[in-house]
Amino acid sequence: MMVTSFSKYFSPISVTTVKILSSNGQMTANNDQHLIDQVISGDTAVFSVLVTRYKDLVFTLTLRMLKNKEEAEEVAQDTFIKAYKSLQKFKGDSKFSTWLYKIAYHNCLDRLKLYKKERALVSMETITEPNIKITDNAFEQLARAEKRQTILECMETLPTKDSFLLTLYYFEEQSLEEISHIIGIKPNNVKVKLFRSRKKLAAVLRQKLEPEIIESYERAGRKTS
Numbered sequence: 165m166m167v168t169s170f171s172k173y174f175s176p177i178s179v180t181t182v183k184i185l186s187s188n189g190q191m192t193a194n195n196d197q198h199l200i201d202q203v204i205s206g207d208t209a210v211f212s213v214l215v216t217r218y219k220d221l222v223f224t225l226t227l228r229m230l231k232n233k234e235e236a237e238e239v240a241q242d243t244f245i246k247a248y249k250s251l252q253k254f255k256g257d258s259k260f261s262t263w264l265y266k267i268a269y270h271n272c273l274d275r276l277k278l279y280k281k282e283r284a285l286v287s288m289e290t291i292t293e294p295n296i297k298i299t300d301n302a303f304e305q306l307a308r309a310e311k312r313q314t315i316l317e318c319m320e321t322l323p324t325k326d327s328f329l330l331t332l333y334y335f336e337e338q339s340l341e342e343i344s345h346i347i348g349i350k351p352n353n354v355k356v357k358l359f360r361s362r363k364k365l366a367a368v369l370r371q372k373l374e375p376e377i378i379e380s381y382e383r384a385g386r387k388t389s
Contacts, residue, residue: 196260204252211251215244218261221336222268228327229272231320239275243268258345262338266346269328276324318368326361333358 196217202210222243227236246267247254254263315334319327332338332346340351340358347354 197256200251200254200260203248211248214247214260218264219244221261222264224335225265225268225328225331226272228319228331229269229324230275231324231327235275239271240268243271246271259342262342262345265332265336265338266348269346272324272328314372315365315369318365318372321368322361322364325357326364329354329358329361330365333361 196214199210199213203214219240223236223240226239226243227233230236230239243264247264250267254260319330322330329343329347332343338346340354343354343358344351349357
């Protein structure tokens with residue numbers, strides 16, 4: 165198969181669009197194998213359909229890990245090139261999207277090893293399970309109020325693997341089993357890592373949201389005085 169360039173496909177994407185494309189991806193995943201069979205049979209142009217279907221989510225995941233738009237675009241493009249070259253190895257024992265995200269994950273790890281990048285750890289000493297539940301509630305409220313940018317800003321401060329994991333959990337709604345397949349550990353270990361990642365996010369959100377809460381109380385006080 166002739167490899168083509170995918171660079172023109174990648175651009176920043178909003179969280180709302182990610183959610184919409186995630187749902188559409190779930191609806192159309194059942195015909196991925198049909199498209200793959202067509203590509204393997206020689207109709208290579210059909211691969212562009214798969215690129216269009218998953219390009220935004222792949223780019224979002226690479227951006228969460230690499231924290232750099234240009235590098236994320238390069239790794240996302242390389243992900244599709246590797247998937248294209250290895251398409252005959254896809255056995256269908258998982259969703260195509262899961263297989264693709266696994267390639268993206270390992271590509272990001274390779275890039276991070278190359279540049280030895282990692283975000284500073286977030287202090288979690290004061291974060292408990294109730295704090296995480298409050299954080300989840302806050303996330304839902306922010307989502308309903310179309311303030312998801314707050315979550316994205318907080319996730320930008322997290323270590324790369326945590327940001328990647330939370331993107332799969334919050335925005336791509338992957339199951340523990342699917343995440344397990346992507347990052348190569350057992351589902352129970354995914355659950356533990358996810359708890360720790362949510363704990364880190366709770367710590368950052370707490371710092372972000374508390375000033376807003378204090379300000380709201382001050383505004384309320386000024387109105388009653």
